[in-house]
Amino acid sequence: MSLKIALTTLGCKVNQFETAAMREQLLKRGFTAVAFKQAADVYIINTCTVTSKGDMQSRQLIRQAIRRNKAAYIVVTGCYAQTNYRQIQQIQGVDLILGNAEKANIEHYLTDLEKNSPAKTFVGTSVCNRQQSQIGAFLDHTRAFVKIQDGCNQACSYCIVPHARGKSRSQPPELVKEQVKRLIGSGYKEIVFSGINIGVYGQDLSPEISLAGLLRELIQLDGLGRIRLSSIEPTEFSSELIEVLQSDKICPHLHIPLQSAHEEQLKSMNRHYSAAQYQKLVEKLIDNIPHLALGTDVMVGFPGETADIFQHNYRIIEQFPLTYMHVFRYSPRPQTKAADFTDQINDTLKKERSRILRNLSQQKSLQYQQRYLGEVRPGLILNKSDAKTGWLSGLTDNYLKVSVPADKQLTGKIVALHISGIENNRLLGKLVV
8 A cells, every 4th residue: 555645835836846846756656645634644845934924834834734643754845944944853743854955856765754853854055956857747736837947146135045045057948848848748738937036047057048048949849838937037038038928829927026116125125126127127018018917026014114115115116007916024034134134114014014015906906807808818727616606717828817617628728718797806707619
């Protein structure tokens, strides 16, 4: 009888890809995968540490697994394990802690499943692991993620990611192409390119290649449905990349972090652009890419954020043609410069400012949705149902979620969706036959 493994993931799409790679590696070794909420012999928690909330949620999931089966073998990996393994060692019941490099070879650490106290810990100082496992499927996902790059050289003053992920390094283009072909062969119609800083893809390779160059090659592949890109920094858009993004094989959806629209704060964050440069870029992208959905990250409560600075940010951001915003409350991270800044903001102010910007985000999302009432867009039918209607969800190329009365046999297929209405901030639609 094969042993049951249950995996769960916190954080970014890079982590989701790596969890899928671990799952596939262990299935080949004879394990059987079950849902994380079910009883299992081995629980694997792939953690996040971008914010203190991520740390807390990681600890919660670890303790949930321990309570679910006290005899189970508990494995903790990911960014929280990489940067804070000593905290995890204090949790009674954890058996194995793996750093980000070590999780790529997780099968080698699961040959002996004897309970350990204290936990065995394998966290290297180097997190560089250029080549990764090739995967063919994502459990419970109708979209596939491909990690094309890892690590970051940016050194933003608030960010712990370089400590957790190391320097930027790219997957060789031939391996990316092989991975994409494999996923096309598995039937995936949407492939999401993920990484920590994908805009610098290929700059560390020899011969050097750019993200634009990689995309030019991949959009020629037979059977490719569409590619969606994850976050790209505002300083990384070349004319060549903007040209390639106009291909109908690439989703008209970009996520470009802003963080702040205040010049002094951007300097304190070690962000190398101005609000004016950001606005100029956005205008150029919208002029060149029809139907572009534009998302961003905005941070509130960064040290030194006075009421005047917050109001300045609000006024500028209100003018940007954004589709949605991910609003983050600043969280001091160990080993980062901003954690030592003296003018920290209290949590009450952070929560209130976050609420105000989230309301603005909802307004912008509604405005964008209203633009497409009566329109027809290509949508990928997801394997998720709308809780209120029971209908399936479709995700359009320009990142609109539309509830449609579709047959489950259409799951994973791209179909034409007529967007017919809005109800309680939800788009409703129907299939165009």
